[in-house]
Amino acid sequence: MKRDFFVKRTFLAAFAVLTLLSGAGTARGTIDDALSFALEAAQPAVKEGFTVREEYWGGDLPAGQPKPIAHQLFKGNEYWFWMGTDCKGAKISVHVYDSAGKLAEDEFWQKGQKAAARIRPKRTGTYYLLVEVEKSPDERTVWSLAYGFR
């Protein structure tokens, strides 16, 4: 299986896109679970008043090839980014860099099939989210990313 795509969808549409791309059955479990892990990671922050955006981003990646996603962040807000994968044994990460490429996050963690990073931007502007499958038993690993702000 070789796919390289970047989807930005609500949950149901993400499911539809993946179904089309990879055939029904396997895709459902994959995106469903990746999203579940990301949203599970979000729960503590939701309790602290973060609003989770109801759109999700995702795709699949080979291990060791980080993917940058540009994002406009606003000083004054606080953000959490949550990443999940359905692949047991995979190690994933998400980190936040500023427009000059400097690590900008205030906190990050990795736990099993979940990873997250928190940032309170010092400036308004462009930031880069770097999502990565650091290691995986699979050739390509499906991931999903959600974020919240307050």
Added chain:
Amino acid sequence: MNERTLCALASALTLATATGHAATPAKSISVSQFPKEAKLVEQVIVPVPSEVFAVLDKLGKPNWPEVLRSQKNLATPTGGKEQISLMLGVVIAEGFVAVEAENGDEVKNIGNSVRSLSKAIGVEKAVSRRANSIVEFADKRRWAEVRKELDLALTDVRQAMMELNSESLAQLVSLGGWLRGTEALASVVAKNFSRDGAELLHQPVLAEHFRVRLELLSGNSGKDDLLTKILGGLQTIRPLMGTEDGSGITEKEVREIGKTCGELVSAVNAKAK
């Protein structure tokens, strides 16, 4: 972004992060090593309006009724699908201003306009529930819920368009919302200028993202006066939003950004010839 660009980009990043693998992230990545064509404009997360308004809430209490552009009647669809998509984005953004102004009648009017414009481009079903909720919550003056429903209306309408293979129209909805949102933001900042406020307008990646998307759309759909005008406007405001950071955006530049966006919003709302 084509496959070659992505490969080059991934290689650059792999090199740049090679020393910082495992649990400890690299202290820096080499953005300059991104291939020139890899502007990342296709892989940009466009914030929902609530993110901007969340910051504005913390900055003080602007005079929102003054910023609100009152709609006496329902928005009437005019022009082709491109123009109506832009109008829809503008109307939804106006909804956020109406919420800030706590103007229930205006919010209800906007909810009905969203329904009318959505119908004209075949996505009414997707947003009908949201439009109803907007009107219902506005009646009860539950502003936080109205704001959430407006965010979701924007998401739903874009999603419905993508399902109809109209991703470019979905982009136009976002663009319309961004233009009116930026105009409103500039207006608020200009009325009580502060560096922190002006910095909120430092959004070069979004201006560039929309410019590239619009260029692609213009190329595909032939000459369209409205799209050409917006393209020109984006090129005007892009340098005013600051290059390195937003700390140097002046009051004059804020006014210029607001004026240009205002002209583009007027063009979007103008009756098609």
